[in-house]
Amino acid sequence: MDHDEADARRGSWSRLTSTRVFSSPWFETRRDTAIRPDGSTGLYDHVVSTGSVTVVAVDDAGLVVVTRQWIYTHDGVQWRLPAGRIEPADQGAEPAARRELKEEAGLSAREWRRLGVINCADSFTNHRDHAFFATGLTQGTANLDPGEADLEIRRIPFEQALSLVVHGEMPHAGSAYAILMARTLGLG
Structure with a gap:
């Protein structure tokens, strides 16, 4: 067709x-x-x-910022990229991505590139995850919600992040999509 x-x-x-x-x-x-x-x-x-955002944040050493935390709805600990929902007060996906990166990792980024959008669970929801690539990172202070108190931030080589995706250790759809798109576009 x-x-x-x-x-x-x-x-x-x-x-x-x-x-x-x-x-x-x-x-x-x-x-x-x-x-x-x-x-x-x-x-x-x-x-x-309202949808969500996921950020592949890469520092000057080429390390990817990843999170590790308990995900209540999946009843387990998961590796993910910084991510979160688009809030009603956000003026679109990119402002939401900037806010989430700052809240979860305490990071601001100088340069942003849109990687694309992935539909999540099509027959079940209209949920779409908007993926971004961020560089030129500046460290600040995170502002975690009470449900994120166990959130750990790590920086790992891009190849290790890709390996987490390929081996099913980063099952979050937005994170997997963002890492694969970054690789496909030659960014990682």
Whole structure:
């Protein structure tokens, strides 16, 4: 199927209703009734979020800033890159990335490059993670939330970060995507 045909089929979807089932400061769940391209009607339960950001921050020595912390929803400790949600007060993904890098690692970056966006759990949520590459780092003070009290910051060679991704030791989708995109673009 070519892109034009896929776009035409997408245009034949129609939302009849959308009902909020649950809402919190972080996300909401909705139940939509939609008409599909074949004319049938279906229910779609899904999570709506503001999205998130992930940052590949590389210092002047070429080391990547990584975090290690307990991730409650996955019931375990994980390696990740600095990351977090886009807050309602943020003026877009890049300001959110700047804020998250500062909050988690106490770092500011002089240069920023957008790596791309990855959809996370398509059939379940609209959640998108925006990935960035940051250099020209300046150390400041982190400002961790209570749920991040166990967050450790480390700096590791890019190859080691890539190895964590390849061997499934950095399962966070945004982190894996960001590391792979940085490599693909010749940045790491």
